[in-house]
Amino acid sequence: MPSKNATKVTIGGKxxxxxxxxxxxxxxxxxxxxxxxxxxxxxxEDYRNVPFDMRNVLLQLNLADDYFKARSEIxxxxxxxxxxxxxLADLKHELVAVQMKLEAAAxxxxxx
Numbered sequence: 001m002p003s004k005n006a007t008k009v010t011i012g013g014k015x016x017x018x019x020x021x022x023x024x025x026x027x028x029x030x031x032x033x034x035x036x037x038x039x040x041x042x043x044x045e046d047y048r049n050v051p052f053d054m055r056n057v058l059l060q061l062n063l064a065d066d067y068f069k070a071r072s073e074i075x076x077x078x079x080x081x082x083x084x085x086x087x088l089a090d091l092k093h094e095l096v097a098v099q100m101k102l103e104a105a106a107x108x109x110x111x112x
Contacts, residue, residue, distance in 0.1 A: 009028060037062055
């Protein structure tokens with residue numbers, strides 16, 4: 001079982017100690033992503049005028065939106081991979097059929 005890592009990260013100007021099985025680099029990357037989202041929202045004038053609890057909801061909605069978009073993209077990519085795998089399988093079958101025809105033609109030629 002992997003050992004837990006304790007890593008200090010800064011999110012939204014506050015320092016937190018995160019503990020988990022993930023690497024320090026990963027936890028820092030997650031914190032950096034959150035800081036980017038927070039900065040993006042803070043740059044919006046309307047966001048700055050919203051009550052604090054609503055800001056958190058907006059941040060959560062943005063994170064959920066990113067998650068659902070990424071999940072949708074993964075599904076699309078998985079579908080493309082499946083389609084490519086099917087195309088490859090079809091081409092392999094076609095290649096085998098052509099090879100069999102060539103072998104049969106070569107065999108007839110040597111007999112004839």
